[in-house]
Amino acid sequence: MSQSAEPGSASTVHLAGSDTTYSCAPGDTLLRAGLRAGLGLSYECNAGSCGTCKIDLVAGEVCDLWPEAPGIKLRDRERGRRLACQSVPLGDCTIKSRVAEVYVPVHRPQRQSVWLTGARDITHDMREFSLRALTPATFRAGQYAMLHLAGMPPRAYSMSNTANADGLWQFMVRRTPNGVVSNALFALPPGSALELDGPYGLAARGWPARHCLYSGRLWHCAHGRYPGRGGDA
Ligand SMILES: Cc1cc2nc3c(=O)[nH]c(=O)nc-3n(C[C@H](O)[C@H](O)[C@H](O)COP(=O)(O)OP(=O)(O)OC[C@H]3O[C@@H](n4cnc5c(N)ncnc54)[C@H](O)[C@@H]3O)c2cc1C
Numbered sequence: 196m197s198q199s200a201e202p203g204s205a206s207t208v209h210l211a212g213s214d215t216t217y218s219c220a221p222g223d224t225l226l227r228a229g230l231r232a233g234l235g236l237s238y239e240c241n242a243g244s245c246g247t248c249k250i251d252l253v254a255g256e257v258c259d260l261w262p263e264a265p266g267i268k269l270r271d272r273e274r275g276r277r278l279a280c281q282s283v284p285l286g287d288c289t290i291k292s293r294v295a296e297v298y299v300p301v302h303r304p305q306r307q308s309v310w311l312t313g314a315r316d317i318t319h320d321m322r323e324f325s326l327r328a329l330t331p332a333t334f335r336a337g338q339y340a341m342l343h344l345a346g347m348p349p350r351a352y353s354m355s356n357t358a359n360a361d362g363l364w365q366f367m368v369r370r371t372p373n374g375v376v377s378n379a380l381f382a383l384p385p386g387s388a389l390e391l392d393g394p395y396g397l398a399a400r401g402w403p404a405r406h407c408l409y410s411g412r413l414w415h416c417a418h419g420r421y422p423g424r425g426g427d428a
């Protein structure tokens with residue numbers, strides 16, 4: 196069962212062993228707030244699967260958005276470790292995290308409103324979604340964004356177009372049988388508003404724009420390989 200955060204005011208997160216602190220807005224995760232602040236916190240999937248964002252929670256409390264996330268073992272949790280991508284601070288806290296230049300975002304991720312302007316069937320269960328934002332779409336090939344549909348958990352989707360000044364973000368989405376968010380996306384009427392948070396992921400130099408391939412129940416992307424549903428791959 197997921198706990199629910201009771202967000203009030205922003206929290207201050209201190210990186211243990213350094214003078215670095217950053218602000219985490221109510222409801223934001225330790226990872227995403229750190230990246231928004233321009234820090235190179237280590238991560239890959241942003242979705243609780245890979246374990247790359249594991250941190251030591253030295254002081255303070257967090258709300259764990261997904262206590263059953265496969266990216267961390269119970270033994271690690273018992274030692275005070277958490278997944279930064281699934282942890283929302285419940286107040287000021289101190290964490291020990293791996294920080295590296297390679298993770299410093301080229302374009303700092305931001306959360307913004309977007310509108311569904313087009314949907315085009317590619318196969319019986321794959322659809323290309325076109326979302327329009329009010330600001331230019333700045334990202335690098337190989338990156339992804341988190342899509343937030345009202346009342347649903349966020350899911351990661353890789354951009355299938357290239358950066359542009361028109362604010363156009365496109366995604367190729369496979370409808371996952373019984374999948375919560377992909378089915379809700381397929382049911383969205385044109386003009387619907389949703390939230391897009393990104394870009395995320397390490398953009399690979401020279402990686403082609405249409406970079407993600409779904410095969411063997413895994414997404415093979417510039418930033419790694421991830422299960423297409425339920426960690427069953
Ligand atoms: C970096 C990355 C890029 C991706 N790019 C694409 C893409 O371009 N196109 C595409 O179709 N799919 C992509 N995916 C997969 C996508 O994010 C979804 O997992 C997929 O659409 C199924 O979501 P669903 O809600 O329909 O299915 P569900 O079966 O409802 O959920 C599936 C996934 O949600 C996660 N999850 C389950 N429970 C929880 C919980 N309580 N809290 C948080 N997370 C939970 C798990 O990772 C699980 O695999 C990508 C995934 C990652 C990590």
Ligand code: FES
Pocket residue numbers: 238239240241242243244245246247248249266278279280281
């Ligand atoms: S980035 Fe947190 S588990 Fe992958």
